[in-house]
Amino acid sequence: MTIPAIRIASVTKHYGQLQALGGVDLDIEQGEFFGLLGPNGAGKTTLISSLAGLVRPDGGTIEIMGHDVVTDYRNARRNLGVVPQELVFDPFFNVRELLRIQSGYFGIRGNDDWIDEILASLDLTAKAGSNMRSLSGGMKRRVLVAQALVHRPPVIVLDEPTAGVDVELRQGLWQFVRKLNRDGHTIVLTTHYLEEAEALCGRIAMLKAGKVVALDTTDNLLRRFATHSLRVRLERPEAVQGLGGAVVEGGWIEFGFESFDQVEQLLARLREAGAGMSEMQLGEPDLERVFIEVMNRD
Numbered sequence: 207m208t209i210p211a212i213r214i215a216s217v218t219k220h221y222g223q224l225q226a227l228g229g230v231d232l233d234i235e236q237g238e239f240f241g242l243l244g245p246n247g248a249g250k251t252t253l254i255s256s257l258a259g260l261v262r263p264d265g266g267t268i269e270i271m272g273h274d275v276v277t278d279y280r281n282a283r284r285n286l287g288v289v290p291q292e293l294v295f296d297p298f299f300n301v302r303e304l305l306r307i308q309s310g311y312f313g314i315r316g317n318d319d320w321i322d323e324i325l326a327s328l329d330l331t332a333k334a335g336s337n338m339r340s341l342s343g344g345m346k347r348r349v350l351v352a353q354a355l356v357h358r359p360p361v362i363v364l365d366e367p368t369a370g371v372d373v374e375l376r377q378g379l380w381q382f383v384r385k386l387n388r389d390g391h392t393i394v395l396t397t398h399y400l401e402e403a404e405a406l407c408g409r410i411a412m413l414k415a416g417k418v419v420a421l422d423t424t425d426n427l428l429r430r431f432a433t434h435s436l437r438v439r440l441e442r443p444e445a446v447q448g449l450g451g452a453v454v455e456g457g458w459i460e461f462g463f464e465s466f467d468q469v470e471q472l473l474a475r476l477r478e479a480g481a482g483m484s485e486m487q488l489g490e491p492d493l494e495r496v497f498i499e500v501m502n503r504d
Contacts (some may be wrong), residue, residue: 209272211236211361211392212257217266219252219416226252227263228416236271236360239393241407241424243400245501248413250396251291254365258288270361284312287354291366291396293346295338301325301349302334305356312357324352327382344375351379355386362386363394368402380406404428404493412500420500424493431496434488436461436472441482458487 212234219227227249234240244250255261256268259275259282268275273282296304302321309317325331328348333341338349347367354362364383368376384406387393397403403410403424410427412420420427437458461472469488476483 208236210234211271213269215267217256217263217268219256219261219263225416230418232411232418234392234394236392237390238409239387239407241403241410242394242396243403243410243497244413249416250413254288254363257286257363259283284357285359286361287359288363289350289354289365289367291369293343295346295349297339300335300337301330304338304349305352308353308356314357317356321356324355328352329378344371347371361392365396366398368399400493400497412497414501427496431499434463436463436469437487438476438483439485441484442480
């Protein structure tokens with residue numbers, strides 16, 4: 207039986223009276239592209255910091271490729287690469303020097319061939335001799351990805367990797383990360399761009415107040431929680447009060463429905479109310495709807 211890439215069992219963490227993690231249980235299998243979602247303060251950063259050994263949980267255990275992050279820290283850390291949310295860098299070195307130093311932390315020498323491959327894959331070759339201070343925010347974030355990969359870890363955690371990154375850089379980054387996943391790397395992604403998680407992740411866990419409140423494949427989450435939507439723009443929106451619609455951005459009124467058979471009934475009720483429909487849109491279920499519904503549940 208294959209061991210999980212990450213095993214999290216009954217992990218708790220408190221900061222004084224604040225419960226950051228309230229007994230998290232989670233297995234992430236080798237080769238998965240896994241999404242870890244939640245609002246600010248849900249415990250994502252604490253969980254990632256615990257994986258990386260930067261925070262020691264109050265209780266429970268965490269293993270990376272079978273190695274305990276506390277009792278077998280050296281091997282656990284060798285198997286993990288973390289791309290942090292913050293732009294943390296050493297301003298005294300150029301990009302290549304920084305990657306060589308990072309290799310040295312893991313006892314790796316003569317790593318230039320692999321460094322060249324990473325630089326090329328992340329479109330950083332032209333910046334290899336540039337000081338970190340001279341790079342744009344998007345380029346600095348690419349260097350953070352390169353640092354996380356320099357020791358060839360099988361498990362990679364990306365904490366908000368596209369925050370502040372322009373569209374072109376974002377697309378290039380995702381192409382590279384998809385390739386890493388196809389090559390067998392386990393990818394764990396946290397992001398506030400839910401459309402990215404929906405497109406990339408095969409399975410998703412949602413955290414709320416330090417606990418896992420939803421865990422399933424992306425397709426199953428969309429089927430279980432999200433509904434289709436009918437959006438209409440009306441000449442007399444006051445006429446549909448009581449029909450269950452919700453006013454959304456742009457003055458549209460949105461109705462949720464489970465099956466397309468219900469659309470005809472909704473349209474008939476709007477005609478009977480004399481609302482005067484001028485525009486109509488049908489919307490598919492998306493992860494943003496799922497996220498909002500899950501977070502609003504008790």
